[in-house]
Amino acid sequence: EFAEISLRDIDDIAKSSFPMCMRHLFEKLREEHHLKHGGRMQLGLFLKGVGLKLDDALAFWKAEFSRKVGAERFDKEYSYSIRHNYGREGKRTDYTPYSCQKIISSTPGVGDHHGCPYRHFSEENLTAALSRMGVNSRAVGDVMNKVRNKHYQLACTLTFEAVHGSSCDSGINHPNQYFSDSQIIMK
Template identity: 65%
Template sequence: NDATEISPKDIDQLARTSFPLCMRHMLEKVRHLKSYVHGLPLDQGAGLKLEDALTFWRSEFSQKVGSERFDKEYAYSIRHNYGKEGKRTDYTSYSCQKIISATPGVGDHHGCPYRHFGEENLRAALNNMGVGGNALEGILDKVKNRHYQLACTMTFEATHGVSCDTGINHPNQYFSESQKVLQA
């Protein structure tokens, strides 16, 4: 069982196969330069190291903002998120429950899509993950009944073709369960 070390260039591939919807959404939004301060909830669960994260974000942002400005403004936010500077806020400890009960502000992208997307957006996002038909309707049904983590678990099951008896309770756990299935 080798510890997985993730390099920035692997992130797209991993996002496609193993990210839960919340992290996919954040990654997408981050690429539009909006939500950098929230960072990726990845470092503990997946072995993304601070320096890798900095390299990743730098490559995402520096074409847009210039590398000098990146180092001045953005690197600080990233280090801050990883608990290296300023207040030791650890975003990686956010469980699904906490994410679901949070109220994202306008322009924030760190909520739970099952809870915070409208139906149309959620449908589109799930379609994008290759989920359709009965599976999709079943998931939307759970959402209507406010069983968001169950909806996420069903998405995991639909996209991985296995049952997930423990249920999903943390974005990093979704990721590691996914890697377990894919590497089995």
């Protein structure tokens, strides 16, 4: 478990330590001020896992969604499910963040931004996303080879290694593991 992350630092932390699946959702949320249900679940539970407290989570989602649907509609339609994810509503289950396996086997539809980019992006979009993360062209080639062989988590592991200039012997099997391994290197 990590110490609380503060809302002030969240954009920097997203850039330095989020795996591509979460970076993509984060950027789309900032851009479109909205995410569909699958994206809200995947990113919301991840953020909970990295240590975003409930009050900060509500403030974070509200700041974006208010710009699209208004604050009132956010409070009415969206805040419940965020509290629900934190076990404060309904059956009060403390929901856990999704693993890579679960994300890779999801089936995002049109307009959805959840899923695993290594599995669900076109080659063109994936290559562009890798360059934006600062992965050099030789490493991009290695990543794309893994993707063509359907080794998505290995592709993500190679990306981690390229971005951090450091090996990741355990491999990536959970987005929150990617995050915590990254934070150890960044600190």
